[in-house]
Amino acid sequence: EAQVTQNPRYLITVTGKKLTVTCSQNMNHEYMSWYRQDPGLGLRQIYYSMNVEVTDKGDVPEGYKVSRKEKRNFPLILESPSPNQTSLYFCASSLLGQGAEKLFFGSGTQLSVL
Amino acid sequence: AQTVTQSQPEMSVQEAETVTLSCTYDTSESDYYLFWYKQPPSRQMILVIRQEAYKQQNATENRFSVNFQKAAKSFSLKISDSQLGDAAMYFCAYRRYNDMRFGAGTRLTVKP
Secondary structure (H helix, E strand, O other): OOOEEEEOOEEEEOOOOOEEEEEEEOOOOOEEEEEEEEOOOEEEEEEEEEEOOEEEEOOOOOOOEEOOOOOOEOOEEEOOOOHHHOEEEEEEEEOOOOOOOOOEEOOOEEEEEO | OOEEEOOOOEEEEEOOOOEEEOOEEEOOOOOOEEEEEEEOOOOOOEEEEEEEOOOOOOOEEOOEEEEEEOOOOEEEEEEOOOOHHHOEEEEEEEEEOOEEEEOOOEEEEEEO
16 A cells, blocks of 8 residues: 555654654655644645755754655654644655645654653 | 745535635746645545646536636635535645645534
8 A cells, every 4th residue: 555654643752852753655756755734834844855865955944854865764853852843743755746746645743842 | 935825714614515715825936736635633634636737727526626716826625515524624735846835724614
């Protein structure tokens, strides 16, 4: 089954404790991206990647890191989480193109930073 | 920068009736794609409908249709014969290559 697997689904942590949210896709997609969803703001792009070792900043990259060492994986790293990073996070992937390609989303990670 | 605006934070519709969700966007590009996504309480993001900017014909998917006005940069979603399962948050989105932008969302309530 074609899918984007995102883990964990829920995460509660404390300020400053490094964490990683994993994202993996089994569709051989070149494009992968991370979003955060906040009430009244919709989804905002954090980082995206067009292929292995190719990543770029989205609209809200501060406080986040990503890596793309393998085509299928695109983890999101919070080196020193802060309470303003409490949010719902989504990973997504698609084929690379002009923009018509369907975006496949993971099931989301609800992160709370205390 | 491209922006997507959904001016209706909440909407309500009676079951079997029709409802229209509004969306406007701002871009200087001529080739792009517009989407409506549905997010039920499960948090899953579900693609409802897609529109290519170069196509004048409005996209339709069963009970869902759009009114795409390119000059006005407007992209509204019409849901006909509303069902209880249509209750969700709806996001309008714009995409051009790597640039993907979402509106703030409209929460749709369906009354039995």
